[in-house]
Amino acid sequence: MDLKKYIRDIPDFPKKGIVFKDITPLLSNPGAFEFAAKKIAGKYRNSKIAGVVGIESRGFIIGSVVACLLGAGFIPVRKKGKLPYKTRCASYGLEYGTDSIEIHEDAVKKGKNYLLVDDLLATGGTMAACCGLVECLGGKVLACQFVIELSFLKGRDKLKNYKTNSLIIY
Amino acid sequence: MDLKKYIRDIPDFPKKGIVFKDITPLLSNPGAFEFAAKKIAGKYRNSKIAGVVGIESRGFIIGSVVACLLGAGFIPVRKKGKLPYKTRCASYGLEYGTDSIEIHEDAVKKGKNYLLVDDLLATGGTMAACCGLVECLGGKVLACQFVIELSFLKGRDKLKNYKTNSLIIY
Numbered sequence A, B: 001m002d003l004k005k006y007i008r009d010i011p012d013f014p015k016k017g018i019v020f021k022d023i024t025p026l027l028s029n030p031g032a033f034e035f036a037a038k039k040i041a042g043k044y045r046n047s048k049i050a051g052v053v054g055i056e057s058r059g060f061i062i063g064s065v066v067a068c069l070l071g072a073g074f075i076p077v078r079k080k081g082k083l084p085y086k087t088r089c090a091s092y093g094l095e096y097g098t099d100s101i102e103i104h105e106d107a108v109k110k111g112k113n114y115l116l117v118d119d120l121l122a123t124g125g126t127m128a129a130c131c132g133l134v135e136c137l138g139g140k141v142l143a144c145q146f147v148i149e150l151s152f153l154k155g156r157d158k159l160k161n162y163k164t165n166s167l168i169i170y
Helices: A024-028 A031-043 A058-070 A125-136 A155-159 B022-029 B030-043 B056-070 B125-136 B155-159
Strands: A008-011 A019-022 A051-055 A073-079 A087-094 A098-104 A112-123 A140-149 A164-169 B009-010 B019-022 B051-055 B073-079 B087-093 B096-106 B114-122 B140-149 B164-169
Touching: A008 B056, A024 A031, A031 A058, A031 B073, A051 A125, A051 B019, A058 A073, A058 A112, A058 B030, A058 B056, A058 B073, A073 B022, A073 B030, A073 B056, A073 B073, A073 B114, A087 A125, A098 A125, A112 A125, A112 A155, A112 B056, A140 B009, A140 B073, A155 B022, A164 B009, A164 B056, B009 B164, B019 B056, B022 B087, B030 B140, B051 B056, B051 B096, B051 B125, B056 B073, B087 B125, B114 B125, B114 B155, B125 B140, B140 B155
Parallel strands: A051 A073, A051 A112, A112 A140, A140 A164, B051 B073, B051 B114, B114 B140, B140 B164
Antiparallel strands: A008 A019, A073 A098, A087 A098, B009 B019, B073 B096, B087 B096
């Protein structure tokens, strides 16, 4: 199945000059959504995974389905201030300024393997911060998994210490 | 399975005097997560569902898994300004002021059935706005489904025109 058919280009979103890759046509098509989720899950079928970590908020959509298909738990990583229990926080650079993400302190078990999922690999800053959160709690990053990778932004450079997989590469 | 065992009370979150019901222990437990998702999906197994609508962002986690289990597409409803394509917007009252949610204009097909999913039924304002969005695009609301219902907040009053189901009721 050619998944690129279900990705829509939106010019000038979220700001002028950026062409946004919209995955909602893929999500709303039952066949394409199931195909994508099963293709991702199939890659890790033989790995021992303690949990799938999804990054807010589009990473929640694919991450939770992959968790369910693999029989693993789902762990949300959220923007600062959204998780209610004790958290660890990591900051990462944006074009201007910084942003922060958090994980619950009790979400990760020492020495166990975690699969990290987000919808899009752009510059890789968010995912690199997420890897740091899992590792500072003693977890192992099995792999970083994306639906879409914008390879010209060289996000893999920031993730070179991790196995990185993408379903669709531009 | 007693799902209440996997819900954690967090006092004074997001502000003093509120006891927050934290579903992350349920999500991170593979057995409990799968049990909850299958129990929800089982209710609609014999209904014709064109799509599952999930409300940002905890509604994405359960909603997308239920969509996958039912072989339906997933449609995200997001906070204003987050969806990239043409949208319809609905506002709803909060304790102080208002908030707004959006849906893509092409996400709903006229005359088809949609299942609306969120994690928590409190006062019902967000879900009522979401029902309005689906209906203004010509879709039918098959049911509103929640993981947790805080029945003392009487959210069902705002949803009395719709079938409303909750997995866990306090």
